[in-house]
Amino acid sequence: MKRNRSKLVLYISIITILVLSLFLSAGISNAQDKKLTFYYVDHGTPGNPFWAVYYKGIEDAIQWLAQFGVEVKHLSAEADVKKQIDMLKMAVAAKPDGLVTSIIDPKTFDPILRPAIEAGMALMAANVEDPRPPEERIPYLAYYGEDTWKSGVELGAALIKYIKETNGFQPKHVLLCNPMAGHYVWEARLQMLGETLEKEYGTKQDKVVVGEDPTKAMEIIRAFLVKNPDVDVICAPTHFTHANVGLVKELGREAGKDIYLCCFDMMPETLQDIKDGKVVCTHDQQQYLQGFLPLIDLYLYKAKYNVHPYGIVSTGPIIIDRYNVDTVIEGAKAGYR
Incomplete structure (x- = not known):
């Protein structure tokens, strides 16, 4: 890298x-x-x-x-x-x-x-x-x-590193949220992330097409979490991940403690979530x-x-986590990250 x-x-x-x-x-x-x-x-x-x-x-x-x-x-x-x-x-x-x-x-x-x-x-x-x-x-x-194929592997590796450093729980079930069905990049990213976690922990993986519309996407994610309460990792696009922080709280969970959140791409709110310990990592x-x-x-x-x-x-x-998030926040404020 x-x-x-x-x-x-x-x-x-x-x-x-x-x-x-x-x-x-x-x-x-x-x-x-x-x-x-x-x-x-x-x-x-x-x-x-x-x-x-x-x-x-x-x-x-x-x-x-x-x-x-x-x-x-x-x-x-x-x-x-x-x-x-x-x-x-x-x-x-x-x-x-x-x-x-x-x-x-x-x-x-x-x-x-x-x-x-x-x-x-x-x-x-x-x-x-x-x-x-x-x-x-x-x-x-x-x-x-x-x-493209490296992105999911490296995001998974960053999550695994975090779990080891914090003596966290080993994830059993990951929800992979795809905003665009059949999109080569999203399919590859999520596939490799799921396979990386499965190889390390035997994590069950489910991939769900949530679409681009924020309201509909959150309804789909909510329904899946209610039906599958054992989900302990959610990976989604950055804007949905920020919303997931509030969603899991509504469902009686706490992001960063009993459920891991990670994502691809970033926005200022997600960077703050990483800084606050609610989101483990993202990729830029x-x-x-x-x-x-x-x-x-x-x-x-x-x-x-x-x-x-x-x-x-x-x-x-480029993986963004608790170690480098402050630097990236400055770039985001300037409109370049």
Whole structure:
């Protein structure tokens, strides 16, 4: 993990130097033959705390690139695959110089994106990669995001470490809450977390699709807990995890004592819950970077330099727990975490 983090720091440092050099050189924009147009099409939901940080990354990149005449059109599909397909078709039809998107449905996206790439459009994947073998996957230049299969393992390891350090109880039943049925990243995260706990403690695991709507999600979680009072670990998206602190209290339990809560991603309230001992840990994929870096790299690539990273630009996972939460809180206040 330290090696991956050092690679990320090195990469960001290099990008920062390149960007500053380019932005301070007026000659580069003059060297462009035409105005560049990029599209950023994601599956995000405006108003969601996670996506607010993600969109800040996109907005900051847009502001930086505007001074060089680069136009960026940002579209959000609000967790609707069909809507994202339509947006991608519209974006490709506009024949942009570059496109960034989350590959949440590789087989359906492939016939839309591959012909555009062959025609000269540069593609970056962000947040969700194409999980197929290299010879089959959509030929994007790079993927920006977490190491998906590693995330669940490391979150599970952090929970196990906490249990050992605090001489806590060994969990018997974990509830894994999935906000998006069939979503590659969520399926992988929860699967690996469940398997990690099962391997260590023999923990029973149940995965439940709770959806994106907060009210409906909490109703589903409540119903499951009432029916299964032996659940002693809940893993859910960050915004549901904060709500779970209050929910388990209503059901006569105390988060952090007789039931463990952990989550993927973060928001200020969840960080405070970790600080208060209500939530054990969460994982950070640094979504600001996923919004910001792909657009900067598209510019570097299309401005006649062909500079671009290769493979996975890993932005996580970074585990947040009681040891490092104070530092992360400062980053969250600034809007970058």
